[in-house]
Amino acid sequence: xxxxxxxxxxxxxxxxxxxxxxxxxxxxxxxxxxxxxxxxxxxxxxxxxxxxxxxxxxxxxxxxxxxxxxxxxxxxxxxxxxxxxxxxx
Numbered sequence: 001x002x003x004x005x006x007x008x009x010x011x012x013x014x015x016x017x018x019x020x021x022x023x024x025x026x027x028x029x030x031x032x033x034x035x036x037x038x039x040x041x042x043x044x045x046x047x048x049x050x051x052x053x054x055x056x057x058x059x060x061x062x063x064x065x066x067x068x069x070x071x072x073x074x075x076x077x078x079x080x081x082x083x084x085x086x087x088x089x
Contacts, residue, residue, distance in 0.1 A: 011075040014062050015044040026074040
């Protein structure tokens with residue numbers, strides 16, 4: 001038997017997100033959005049910025065997320081994969 005397996009990974013360090021990743025953004029005002037990462041600037045540095053809407057220039061700065069000063073409360077990455085079941089022997 002096989003099926004889809006989805007994991008949720010909380011973002012707690014630099015370098016965890018890449019272009020194309022699906023993320024859940026929880027804002028301090030209570031709003032929650034599901035977005036795709038458009039671009040990551042200065043990846044793996046304290047200047048890392050994650051852009052989730054290029055047209056409107058919506059982004060968050062990872063260091064501010066990590067230290068609690070961002071307008072974003074929490075970000076989680078959705079990881080989709082395949083679960084492989086055991087076959088007959």
